[in-house]
Amino acid sequence: MSELSGKALRDAIEERDRLLTQWTRKYPRAAKDVVAALRKVRFFRGDPDEYTCTMCEEQAVEWVLTDITEVEGPAVLPYSDDVNAYEPLCTPHAIPVCEERLGALNAWRFDSATY
Template sequence: MTKLSKRLRERDQRLTRFAKRYPAAAADVLRALDQVRHFRGESSEHDCATCPAPADEWQLVKLSRREGPRFLLWSDEVDHYLPFCSPCALDAEDRRRAALDAIWYPETGE
């Protein structure tokens, strides 16, 4: 299994766990992504925001306020999302979570 496949599988498993634990927040995420697709189109219609590859998912990159639990973040602002290819999306998600963890959970020192 490739490193990318493993990372995608781990992310999908993590999101599935949190969606089961927080069904209302998971529904909010899906509604937000539907809104992004409605106004900006499918991610596949765009190039990745960080590399020349075609995009295959929308990724939240800006938060004006905390919305949703730790792993089910969303925004109701469609310009808070950018299109990414899968490898870049995973990297963007990791950077966002690390930055937010430093703010939300400073006592852990991570």
């Protein structure tokens, strides 16, 4: 996984924000559940900027769901009630981690589907 920077990072943030807006409109209940889960993480663990990114030594700026063993919600808006399923990450690391998580969740849900 490569760290994003410069124009690639700005483009990735813009695309992520566009997709989040789209998915929030499509899955309003799941979006509320994600917000509630992140509030719970902040309540029990504090703000992410109180930590350094778990992948580098930069200041973290967001909590990112990294443990997908027990997630709820659609693959595009997953969340967990387990506050320890989230890691503090800087944005250049958060975006690729979220992309990998989406791919893993889609693959898992496709593979486990019954027909």
